[in-house]
Amino acid sequence: MADPTQMFTGLGDVPAAPAEEAPTADSGGGFFRRLVDGLSKSSRALTGQIQQIAFDPDDSEAWERLEEALLLADCGVPATVEVIGRLERRAAAGGLAPGADLAPVLAEEIADMLAGAEARIDVAERPTVILMVGVNGTGKTTTVGKLAEHLRRVGLGVVVAAADTFRAAADEQLEAWATRADADFVGSAHGQDPAAVAYDGIGAAVARRRDVVLVDTAGRLQTQVGLMDELAKIRRVIAGRLEGAPHETLLVIDATTGQNGLVQARQFSAATPLTGIVLTKLDGTAKGGIALAIAHELGVPIKLIGVGETLDDLRPFDADSFARALLGLGAA
Numbered sequence: 001m002a003d004p005t006q007m008f009t010g011l012g013d014v015p016a017a018p019a020e021e022a023p024t025a026d027s028g029g030g031f032f033r034r035l036v037d038g039l040s041k042s043s044r045a046l047t048g049q050i051q052q053i054a055f056d057p058d059d060s061e062a063w064e065r066l067e068e069a070l071l072l073a074d075c076g077v078p079a080t081v082e083v084i085g086r087l088e089r090r091a092a093a094g095g096l097a098p099g100a101d102l103a104p105v106l107a108e109e110i111a112d113m114l115a116g117a118e119a120r121i122d123v124a125e126r127p128t129v130i131l132m133v134g135v136n137g138t139g140k141t142t143t144v145g146k147l148a149e150h151l152r153r154v155g156l157g158v159v160v161a162a163a164d165t166f167r168a169a170a171d172e173q174l175e176a177w178a179t180r181a182d183a184d185f186v187g188s189a190h191g192q193d194p195a196a197v198a199y200d201g202i203g204a205a206v207a208r209r210r211d212v213v214l215v216d217t218a219g220r221l222q223t224q225v226g227l228m229d230e231l232a233k234i235r236r237v238i239a240g241r242l243e244g245a246p247h248e249t250l251l252v253i254d255a256t257t258g259q260n261g262l263v264q265a266r267q268f269s270a271a272t273p274l275t276g277i278v279l280t281k282l283d284g285t286a287k288g289g290i291a292l293a294i295a296h297e298l299g300v301p302i303k304l305i306g307v308g309e310t311l312d313d314l315r316p317f318d319a320d321s322f323a324r325a326l327l328g329l330g331a332a
Helices: 030-038 040-051 060-072 077-092 102-117 140-153 168-180 194-208 225-241 259-271 290-298 319-326
Strands: 128-133 158-162 184-186 212-216 248-254 276-280 302-306 314-316
Touching: 030 040, 030 319, 040 060, 040 102, 040 319, 060 077, 077 102, 077 290, 102 290, 102 319, 128 140, 128 225, 140 158, 140 168, 140 212, 140 314, 158 168, 158 194, 168 184, 184 194, 194 212, 194 225, 225 259, 248 259, 259 290, 276 290, 290 302
Parallel strands: 128 212, 128 248, 158 184, 158 212, 248 276, 276 302
Antiparallel strands: 302 314
16 A cells, blocks of 8 residues: 655644554555556557667767657657757767667656656645646546545545535535545535635634645636636635645646646646646556656646556656656666
């Protein structure tokens, strides 16, 4: 079972979960194995392209084919240019000989580029307010539910506020997760003001001395001005209800959407300050390089990744493990 303490900072002296429920660390590299399996589509596509390259640092066509392989993996143009530039500097310094195995070298450079993107969710404030944003279909509501369960496992009391008041299924799904995680649930009538639900959720946490408030929000198309205005209003109401809140604003992105996910990230980032990215459904895409594109272009840390449907498949992002799994390599 995963150790959820790895997801969070600022736990302080919060009591641990009961001994019979306390999580244990994976043995035998369990999660790395799942990460490799989850990224298998991406790694097969990327390594398959790389293995076809008869690499010679003096061959411009070899560089072009490597660039194409990275772009096909959805690493994005700016990040791809940076990776190629790093490898060219290595080659100029004599660090890349003809016929070199590019996979471990690429993994090293990608890990180095992603290292600054690693961060954990800060739950030091009492209560900590975490605002979850993203378009419908990204796995946002499920991620809120899984987070509630992980927070329970580290001994934190949670309030889940269903501020997506336009989709009844979201309310029902969240309430089921809240029950499972022994969290307090604050719902609403259909069409109620979402900001009012967020306000009530914080009020409930303060009154009941809960540690964390998870606020789920609507996820209609990000191109709709109304949605962004609504998010801005929710933030203002939250800030007015509790000084310093929201303490975290996490954007949930479906990795299978590739560059569309990057577009979403840019638009949400322009509308509301983001503190982190949750990248879901990495097990369903051949374009896992989107993590590199997002981290490189936005400078927003990737705090969590999802590589499957189970609770333990939502994990903190680790740059080195991700890079090695993306290139189909074993654990370092």
